[in-house]
Amino acid sequence: MERATVIVAIDGPSGTGKSSTSKAVAAQLGLSYLDTGAQYRAITWWMVNNGIDIEDPTAIAAVAGKPDIVSGTDPSGPTITVDGTDVAGPIRTQEVTSRVSAVSAVPEVRARITELQRTIAADAANGIVVEGRDIGTTVLPDADLKIFLTASPEARAARRSGELKGADVQATREALLKRDAADSSRKTSPLAKADDAVEVDTSDLTLQQVIECVVTLVEDKRAGE
Numbered sequence: 001m002e003r004a005t006v007i008v009a010i011d012g013p014s015g016t017g018k019s020s021t022s023k024a025v026a027a028q029l030g031l032s033y034l035d036t037g038a039q040y041r042a043i044t045w046w047m048v049n050n051g052i053d054i055e056d057p058t059a060i061a062a063v064a065g066k067p068d069i070v071s072g073t074d075p076s077g078p079t080i081t082v083d084g085t086d087v088a089g090p091i092r093t094q095e096v097t098s099r100v101s102a103v104s105a106v107p108e109v110r111a112r113i114t115e116l117q118r119t120i121a122a123d124a125a126n127g128i129v130v131e132g133r134d135i136g137t138t139v140l141p142d143a144d145l146k147i148f149l150t151a152s153p154e155a156r157a158a159r160r161s162g163e164l165k166g167a168d169v170q171a172t173r174e175a176l177l178k179r180d181a182a183d184s185s186r187k188t189s190p191l192a193k194a195d196d197a198v199e200v201d202t203s204d205l206t207l208q209q210v211i212e213c214v215v216t217l218v219e220d221k222r223a224g225e
């Protein structure tokens with residue numbers, strides 16, 4: 001039987017499991033996958049690379065339309081390029097991570113990236129899992145299913161410092177909380193749970209349990225519950 005497309009929005013702070021969960025759910029259900037954080041990281045990478053003053057929102061706004069950002073949405077091998085250059089590695093550096101909140105707070109940047117995200121979601125033939133900070137509230141308010149992932153700062157810091165090969169857990173925790181505060185307090189589409197999102201606290205769940213929980217929620221939706 002032909003299945004209708006399904007749009008899933010997964011939001012939450014850093015280290016709650018958005019990327020790993022979204023990728024696995026999309027792969028399991030045959031959906032596309034979009035990492036919107038990678039897009040904000042990519043535009044930040046371009047700003048840094050082009051010597052734009054990150055402290056100057058007017059300077060950022062003036063060039064927000066310049067970089068050509070392309071996302072590959074296959075969950076088994078997502079890609080991200082800027083003006084044809086593969087930036088999957090460079091967008092994860094500390095330099096970009098520490099600047100991304102400032103760049104993504106600029107309204108012109110958000111307008112540009114939001115438009116890209118809506119086009120990608122509309123073009124996904126089987127549906128898509130889109131993960132970020134403002135997907136359920138702003139980018140795709142009509143998503144079929146909205147999930148808001150949370151976890152304790154301790155769990156998130158332990159996960160992230162594990163990834164960064166033994167980085168100091170305390171310093172990682174401070175950096176995460178600082179970025180959460182910036183992302184939650186900005187004026188334009190801050191990090192927030194949509195009123196109709198299902199909140200899942202992943203602190204004491206394994207990744208596999210979170211994936212199963214979200215897959216079940218999608219299947220219930222598809223079954224018309």
Ligand SMILES: Nc1ncnc2c1ncn2[C@@H]1O[C@H](COP(=O)(O)OP(=O)(O)O)[C@@H](O)[C@H]1O
Nearest residue numbers: 014015016017018019020159163202205206207
């Ligand atoms: N429920 C979980 N339990 C333990 N580790 C997890 C869990 N979910 C994700 N992780 C791990 O935590 C790290 C951050 O996950 P990620 O999916 O990148 O989070 P986010 O996209 O929200 O920043 C990854 O190394 C991932 O494997």
Ligand SMILES: Nc1ccn([C@@H]2O[C@H](COP(=O)(O)OP(=O)(O)O)[C@@H](O)[C@H]2O)c(=O)n1
Nearest residue numbers: 014015036037038040100101104132133134
């Ligand atoms: N929808 C989104 C996604 C990310 N972002 C910004 O991009 C940054 C990086 O997002 P990310 O998802 O890659 O962050 P991590 O979970 O990898 O730490 C966030 O801290 C936000 O500043 C945003 O503003 N809106």
